[in-house]
Amino acid sequence: MLPSIDLTDPGVLADPFAAHGRARELSPVVTLDAPGMPPMWTVTRHAEGRAALADARLEMRPASFAMRPDVPEHCRPYMRSMQEVEGEEHARLRRAVAPAFTRGAAEDFRERAARLAGELLDGLSGETDLLAAFARPLPSDVIAELVGVPATDRPQWREWGAAVSIGHGPAFAAAIPGIVDAARRAVHHEGVLTALAHSGLDGTELAALVWQLLLGGQTPTNLIANAVRVLLTTPGAWETLRDDESLLPGAVEELTRWCGPQLMTFPRFAREDVEVGGVTIPAGSMVTVSIAAANRDPRVFAEPERLDLRRESCPHLGYAHGPHFCLGAPLARVQTEEALRALLRRFPKTRAADTPAHWLPDPGTLRLAALPVVLG
Numbered sequence: 450m451l452p453s454i455d456l457t458d459p460g461v462l463a464d465p466f467a468a469h470g471r472a473r474e475l476s477p478v479v480t481l482d483a484p485g486m487p488p489m490w491t492v493t494r495h496a497e498g499r500a501a502l503a504d505a506r507l508e509m510r511p512a513s514f515a516m517r518p519d520v521p522e523h524c525r526p527y528m529r530s531m532q533e534v535e536g537e538e539h540a541r542l543r544r545a546v547a548p549a550f551t552r553g554a555a556e557d558f559r560e561r562a563a564r565l566a567g568e569l570l571d572g573l574s575g576e577t578d579l580l581a582a583f584a585r586p587l588p589s590d591v592i593a594e595l596v597g598v599p600a601t602d603r604p605q606w607r608e609w610g611a612a613v614s615i616g617h618g619p620a621f622a623a624a625i626p627g628i629v630d631a632a633r634r635a636v637h638h639e640g641v642l643t644a645l646a647h648s649g650l651d652g653t654e655l656a657a658l659v660w661q662l663l664l665g666g667q668t669p670t671n672l673i674a675n676a677v678r679v680l681l682t683t684p685g686a687w688e689t690l691r692d693d694e695s696l697l698p699g700a701v702e703e704l705t706r707w708c709g710p711q712l713m714t715f716p717r718f719a720r721e722d723v724e725v726g727g728v729t730i731p732a733g734s735m736v737t738v739s740i741a742a743a744n745r746d747p748r749v750f751a752e753p754e755r756l757d758l759r760r761e762s763c764p765h766l767g768y769a770h771g772p773h774f775c776l777g778a779p780l781a782r783v784q785t786e787e788a789l790r791a792l793l794r795r796f797p798k799t800r801a802a803d804t805p806a807h808w809l810p811d812p813g814t815l816r817l818a819a820l821p822v823v824l825g
């Protein structure tokens with residue numbers, strides 16, 4: 450019998466890296482037991498995880514938000530995400546949008562990301578919840594700017610961003626019709642969609658892209674908040690980065706390895722029997738890759754349990770791998786660097802508040818409920 454990770458165990462939720470890491474050292478494939486779900490096969494090691502994410506026999510299926518009973522009928526066509534499709538359809542969608550999400554495009558956006566981060570810090574001082582005041586609104590503002598949403602609609606986008614960032618629940622469902630209508634209008638704004646006017650995507654597909662960008666585009670919230678928490682609670686880390694900004698790009702990669710928000714990939718389904726690391730995963734099974742385990746695999750990372758802001762090579766799986774590799778990774782990197790740079794420059798003497806920030810017991814996402822700090 451394979452070892453398992455028991456997601457009903459509060460100890461597992463309190464320290465996912467320890468639990469996933471123990472499983473990794475027992476077997477390259479384990480099972481994950483979660484309430485109300487069939488056991489999920491989980492790849493724990495880096496090499497096997499990377500191979501699994503590029504294996505066409507493990508396929509995404511419609512997940513899907515659009516199939517939820519509380520989603521109004523007229524919204525459904527606009528919620529079909531590229532994450533749920535495979536093969537030629539996926540390749541066509543990805544090819545069409547790729548030019549707008551290159552490293553060059555993200556670099557062109559750097560100044561605007563820095564400005565948005567700076568604007569959010571204006572007026573903040575003293576004891577502050579940086580999650581609510583900074584890390585949460587910034588990714589919504591970035592997506593709004595990218596899509597060309599008028600400034601007057603920004604507060605509404607922030608509200609939607611906060612509602613969808615958890616990925617489920619009544620607030621999520623309630624936000625859907627408004628987002629879909631705004632996405633349909635956004636197709637006519639100046640922004641990334643203008644660049645995609647000749648991409649061959651039709652109006653519904655472009656609106657569906659806006660939906661995905663708003664949804665996927667919230668993830669930097671948790672990377673930024675997690676990174677600030679870790680920098681402020683690891684002795685010397687904040688000062689190291691503050692005193693040498695040239696470390697920022699590498700440090701952001703290391704922080705993504707160390708405290709990146711996605712603990713696991715979306716589940717895939719085995720189209721046939723698939724052997725991973727000597728274990729046969731039967732056809733029809735649900736399969737995930739434990740990003741938490743792979744990113745601390747000692748077979749790939751020297752001293753994996755040490756946060757090393759000067760780590761030279763950091764091939765983490767924080768943005769996954771293969772055909773579904775995060776579309777927004779270059780933008781997420783630029784945005785996180787500029788968020789941290791703005792904070793380190795503007796408030797160089799910031800410290801964690803006396804009330805500590807705890808990880809929430811969320812099996813899929815490493816995230817905080819609040820990030821109380823004293824800005825200085």
Ligand code: HEM
Pocket residue numbers: 531532533543661662665666667668669672709710711713714715716766767768769770772773774775776777778780781
């Ligand atoms: C720190 C920030 C981010 C992290 C950690 C992250 C992580 C991920 C991961 C792990 C996947 C692949 C999931 C899988 O294969 O199971 C993914 C896919 C995706 N991400 Fe991100 N993401 C981030 C930011 C963003 C941003 C800013 C955007 C949009 C601008 C975005 C848009 C997407 C899209 C559209 C996909 C689906 C790609 C496809 O299926 O081909 N992400 N992301």
